[in-house]
Amino acid sequence: MGKTVTLAIANDDMHQPIWWRxxxxxxxxxxxxxxxxxxxVVFGMYPLIAAIWSSLHRKNAATRREVFDPAYNWIKIxxxxxxxxxxxxxxxxxxxxxxxxxxxxxxxxxxxxxDRKGYGVMRAMMTLPLVIPPAVTAMMFLLMxxxxxxxxxxxxxxxxxxxxxxxxLGNYSTAMAGVLLAExxxxxxFMVLIMLAGxxxxxxxxxxxxxxxxxxxxxxxxxxxxxxxxxxxxxxVLIRGVDLLRAFDYIKVMxxxxxxxxxxxxxxYAGRIYFGNxxxxxxxxxxxxTLFLVIVTSTVFMRIFKVKL
Amino acid sequence: xxxxxxxxxxxxVDAANDFTARRISKRSFLKKSALAGVGFSxxxxxxxxxxxxxxxxxxxxGTPAWAxxxxxxxxxxxxxxxGSKFKGTKIRxxxxxxxxxxxxxxxxxxxxxxxxxxxxxxxVPLEQVLAKATQDVQGQxxxxxxxxxxQSWVATFAQDTVDPIANYKDKPDLAMxxxxxxDFSKPLVEGLAMYDGHWAGIPFDIPIMTTMWxxxxxxxxxxxxxxxxxxxxxxxxxxxEAEKGNGMFGTGLQAKSGHYSLECDWTQVVxxxxxxxxxxxxxxxxxxxxxxxxxxxxxxxxxxxxxxSTNSTWDGQWQMGASGQIALVNxxxxxxxxxxAADSKVKGLWMAKRPVRGAAYxxxxxxxxxxxxxxxxxxxxxxxxxxxxxxxxxxWIFMQWxxxxxxxxxxxxxxxxxxxxLSSFADPRVKAKEVVGPGTTRHLPIVKEIIDNDMASEPDxxxxxxxxxxxxxxxxxxxxxxxxxxxxxKKCMDDIAxxxxxxxxxxxx
Numbered sequence: 038m039g040k041t042v043t044l045a046i047a048n049d050d051m052h053q054p055i056w057w058r059x060x061x062x063x064x065x066x067x068x069x070x071x072x073x074x075x076x077x078v079v080f081g082m083y084p085l086i087a088a089i090w091s092s093l094h095r096k097n098a099a100t101r102r103e104v105f106d107p108a109y110n111w112i113k114i115x116x117x118x119x120x121x122x123x124x125x126x127x128x129x130x131x132x133x134x135x136x137x138x139x140x141x142x143x144x145x146x147x148x149x150x151x152d153r154k155g156y157g158v159m160r161a162m163m164t165l166p167l168v169i170p171p172a173v174t175a176m177m178f179l180l181m182x183x184x185x186x187x188x189x190x191x192x193x194x195x196x197x198x199x200x201x202x203x204x205x206l207g208n209y210s211t212a213m214a215g216v217l218l219a220e221x222x223x224x225x226x227f228m229v230l231i232m233l234a235g236x237x238x239x240x241x242x243x244x245x246x247x248x249x250x251x252x253x254x255x256x257x258x259x260x261x262x263x264x265x266x267x268x269x270x271x272x273x274v275l276i277r278g279v280d281l282l283r284a285f286d287y288i289k290v291m292x293x294x295x296x297x298x299x300x301x302x303x304x305x306y307a308g309r310i311y312f313g314n315x316x317x318x319x320x321x322x323x324x325x326x327t328l329f330l331v332i333v334t335s336t337v338f339m340r341i342f343k344v345k346l
Numbered sequence: 347x348x349x350x351x352x353x354x355x356x357x358x359v360d361a362a363n364d365f366t367a368r369r370i371s372k373r374s375f376l377k378k379s380a381l382a383g384v385g386f387s388x389x390x391x392x393x394x395x396x397x398x399x400x401x402x403x404x405x406x407x408g409t410p411a412w413a414x415x416x417x418x419x420x421x422x423x424x425x426x427x428x429g430s431k432f433k434g435t436k437i438r439x440x441x442x443x444x445x446x447x448x449x450x451x452x453x454x455x456x457x458x459x460x461x462x463x464x465x466x467x468x469x470v471p472l473e474q475v476l477a478k479a480t481q482d483v484q485g486q487x488x489x490x491x492x493x494x495x496x497q498s499w500v501a502t503f504a505q506d507t508v509d510p511i512a513n514y515k516d517k518p519d520l521a522m523x524x525x526x527x528x529d530f531s532k533p534l535v536e537g538l539a540m541y542d543g544h545w546a547g548i549p550f551d552i553p554i555m556t557t558m559w560x561x562x563x564x565x566x567x568x569x570x571x572x573x574x575x576x577x578x579x580x581x582x583x584x585x586x587e588a589e590k591g592n593g594m595f596g597t598g599l600q601a602k603s604g605h606y607s608l609e610c611d612w613t614q615v616v617x618x619x620x621x622x623x624x625x626x627x628x629x630x631x632x633x634x635x636x637x638x639x640x641x642x643x644x645x646x647x648x649x650x651x652x653x654x655s656t657n658s659t660w661d662g663q664w665q666m667g668a669s670g671q672i673a674l675v676n677x678x679x680x681x682x683x684x685x686x687a688a689d690s691k692v693k694g695l696w697m698a699k700r701p702v703r704g705a706a707y708x709x710x711x712x713x714x715x716x717x718x719x720x721x722x723x724x725x726x727x728x729x730x731x732x733x734x735x736x737x738x739x740x741x742w743i744f745m746q747w748x749x750x751x752x753x754x755x756x757x758x759x760x761x762x763x764x765x766x767x768l769s770s771f772a773d774p775r776v777k778a779k780e781v782v783g784p785g786t787t788r789h790l791p792i793v794k795e796i797i798d799n800d801m802a803s804e805p806d807x808x809x810x811x812x813x814x815x816x817x818x819x820x821x822x823x824x825x826x827x828x829x830x831x832x833x834x835x836k837k838c839m840d841d842i843a844x845x846x847x848x849x850x851x852x853x854x855x
Contacts, residue, residue, distance in 0.1 A: 099808045099853035101484065184654050185671075207603075207657030209829040295603035296656055297824030309604075309820075312477040314812035315502075317484070 085328075091321040103318060110322040120323065122298055123306040127330070130217065130302055131281040135274055137221045142228025142273070147258075149229065150236045160233060163226040171223065175290035178219035182206055182291075189218075209299045212292050216300050219287050224280075228273055235269030236262070271342040275335060282331050303327040418752040422460055424523055425747060429461025432740040436464040439741075440479070441494035442472045444551045444727060445680065445761030450748055453756065457747055463740050472496065472606065476811060479503060488734035491741035495547055495730045497538050498606070498814045501715075501806040504541040507730035511545050513742060520739055522746040529751065529767045537718060537803040538726045547728030548749045549766040553678040554796050555614055555723040556789070557701045560673035560692070563589065571699055575618045575643060578676065578702045585673050586650040596650030597674050598666035600659050603823020607659040609814045610723055612822055614676070615640035617719040617802055618704035624714030624805055628855060630846040632818075633839035636708070641825075641835040648826060656827050668692060676701055678725060679793045683762030686786040694782035698789040700796055715810075720802035762786050764793040809853055817845050 060067050095106040114120050149160050166174070181189045184204040193199040205215040239262070247257045263270075285304040288294060294301035294309060301309075304327055311320035338344070441447040447469060454465040470478070479493045483506040495503050514521050530539075534549040557578070559571050564581075567588050572578040582596030600607035612632075613623060621636030631637055648655060652671050654662060664681045666672045670692060675681075685696045701721040708719045729749060735741050747753060755770040757763075762785040765771055771794050779787040804810060824830040825838040 097853055098812065098849070099855055184657075185652070185669075202653040204653045204657050207654065207827065209824075209827045293602075293604050295605075295820070295823050296827035297603050297829035298820060299827070299829050309816055312473060312480070313816040314809075315480045315484070316812075 088321040088325055091318045092325055094318045096316055096318050110319050114322050123301045123303045127302040130284055133217055134220050134281050138225045138228045141225045143232050145229045146232035146236055163229050166223045166226050171286040172290050174219050174223045175287045179291050182215050206292050207296055209296050212296055212299045216287050216291050231273040235266050239265055271344045275338055279331055279335055420523055421750055425460040428520055429463055433462030435737050435740040437491040437737050437741045437744055438466045439492035440468040440475055440490050442475050443469050445763040446551050446757040449757040449760035486734045488736045491732055491735040491737050493730040495728050497726045498804050499811045500546050501541050502808045502811045504546040506733050507546050508733055509544045510548050529769050531797055533797050533801050534766055537801050539728050541806055547730030550727050550729040552726040552764045553680045555701050556679040556698050557676050558696050558698050560695050561697050562695050563673035572702050575702050575704055582650055582674055595652045595672055597647055598663045598672040599651045599655040600663040601655045601826055602657055602659045603827055604820045605659050606815050608819040608822055614723045615644045620706050622708045622713035622717055622719045626712050626714055628714045630843040633843045637839055638835050679789055680763050682789040683785055686782055688784045698792045715805035715807040717805040718803040720800050722796040722800035723802050813846055
């Protein structure tokens with residue numbers, strides 16, 4: 038009797054596919070979307086929602102109790118002078134790094150934009166700094182900027198640009214420059230590669246016409262190259278800008294936000310609140326503020342420069 | 347050719363100095379740098395951050411005799427008996443690279459061989475230890491069975507650890523024979539392990555502020571080792587004036603902005619000036635007259651210290667002593683074994699004495715949150731058993747073994763640092779090493795005197811881990827590096843007072 042029932046179900050199943058078989062068929066989009074969606078939920082949505090939820094609580098550092106108080110951290114953070122300093126440092130860090138990386142990246146790309154022998158190798162070598170972990174780059178520069186034996190610091194002292202024994206990273210007025218040096222050294226090649234790709238895809242005809250009309254290379258650069266490269270530049274700036282607004286590794290290793298708060302950015306400030314004071318709700322609030330800053334600036338940028346991703 | 351970790355930096359300093367003075371060619375400099383493994387060092391440092399490298403004594407002294415010893419037979423038998431029930435269990439412990447942890451990491455194989463219990467010790471920078479422990483207790487995860495707890499965090503984590511004394515009584519079947527709780531130095535237990543009348547863990551490490559000086563320089567300049575902060579300043583200025591042409595400074599500081607090391611230095615000068623961090627009314631008092639006097643004294647010292655001081659922690663300060671930049675310092679006794687290492691250029695030159703004493707110290711009753719103002723700031727740690735551990739009994743067995751007489755004494759023999767147990771101080775093997783050389787213990791008689799007479803402790807309060815790692819050193823850094831306050835110590839302290847008093851009030855303490 039049992040065998041008969043089983044067979045009947047099996048036959049029925051063969052004629053009318055059950056829902057999960059239909060879904061698993063190649064024509065249905067769900068199986069293809071599911072893994073990516075699951076990853077996004079676990080690693081993207083859940084942390085974001087957890088951070089938002091956490092930011093709506095007030096933590097008592099003594100008892101470790103968290104009570105629901107939605108406005109507390111948001112009001113507190115906007116009344117905190119250190120947050121405004123961190124915001125200013127974040128914007129400064131991003132702005133200065135972008136300008137240097139963009140200008141240097143374009144200059145180096147123009148130099149390397151050639152089919153002559155050896156240039157291919159040089160272009161390949163430009164990628165080398167990119168494969169070094171940022172924390173290692175930061176440590177290398179930490180040693181090189183050391184006032185006692187660092188090669189950069191000693192070089193600047195020998196040139197008379199710094200007084201003997203001067204500590205670049207231990208001094209309020211030069212610490213940010215020291216960190217930026219590492220950042221610019223490592224990420225300028227990224228700009229070079231993007232610019233090179235852009236330069237090599239430009240049509241030759243406009244440049245030939247300009248040359249026939251007597252345009253100088255400088256005129257050709259400003260009147261032709263730059264306008265034609267504007268989209269490429271905008272995308273490069275957008276990618277690096279988003280990264281720079283979240284700057285953390287170089288600062289953590291080289292100055293740990295110091296001296297004082299001279300190199301403290303929003304992310305390093307959040308880190309200090311999180312790991313130092315264990316105030317997770319407040320740290321989440323600062324992290325969300327950073328996210329908000331990234332979204333707003335990139336959206337505005339994309340509107341202004343009409344970038345479509 | 348290989349270089350010990352300790353010597354890499356001094357080797358590089360010498361090479362860089364030779365190169366800048368044009369005594370060697372660029373090619374030679376690059377060759378020497380490559381030889382010293384700059385790249386590898388950078389990578390290693392990048393991973394480890396601000397570890398106390400000078401405390402990584404194992405690397406300094408090679409293979410010491412303790413490695414050949416086999417442990418207490420009675421304890422070994424007990425380990426076999428009780429440990430067999432937990433065979434295959436894995437316990438985890440996270441710690442900074444303190445000497446006992448580093449040595450213990452080498453000895454743990456003995457424990458595993460006897461019990462079958464695996465031990466994983468994660469050695470990470472101090473701030474990462476705090477971060478890991480914080481996350482573990484917040485979620486009550488039990489990812490770590492044992493915590494290394496710095497003295498400044500004890501109050502924060504006391505509620506998350508098992509009282510070892512109570513546990514010893516409650517679980518007689520797991521109680522190690524000959525544990526002898528009375529053998530632990532009483533001042534260490536009271537100043538380090540106790541919170542709210544209970545043991546939060548077992549004392550495990552005790553770096554303590556000691557006055558140290560270079561005898562050769564003092565002889566040359568006909569100076570007498572200082573006894574008071576004023577004499578210290580006079581000596582430091584005399585050294586600076588006489589030796590600055592030779593690249594030597596008056597003293598060295600661990601004044602890295604935003605780092606706990608700066609907070610330690612600051613606390614000591616405040617205590618030495620007769621001040622305290624908190625009043626008995628639980629108000630921050632670094633901004634009172636004594637507190638300001640202490641900070642101004644520190645600002646004076648900074649002027650005659652290596653400029654790198656504002657970017658140095660204890661590691662950098664030790665390096666200043668190792669490279670001959672300083673000849674006088676008031677800092678951690680644990681610098682000693684490294685300075686006496688076999689290939690040290692200052693081997694046998696440094697001496698130690700009880701720390702400089704201020705005219706008067708604020709009484710414990712007049713200070714707040716159990717703070718003990720005195721001349722010898724202790725930077726000790728305890729080993730705490732996590733309440734949330736999923737392997738509580740196995741971890742408890744390991745903890746007792748790690749803190750047993752034999753192991754603690756062997757840790758001292760391996761690293762030359764101060765022991766927690768009275769019996770270790772008196773151990774003939776420890777006494778036999780009171781000579782100049784690798785893993786020296788010649789400073790330990792002084793250290794014991796300091797522990798017994800001068801030991802000072804920071805406040806015991808749950809918010810202290812945050813204050814001592816954030817508000818205080820960050821704002822002090824702003825003052826000392828000229829970012830803010832225009833050099834005005836009072837302004838800086840008033841700012842810190844405002845932040846701390848508000849946080850204490852908000853927490854309802």
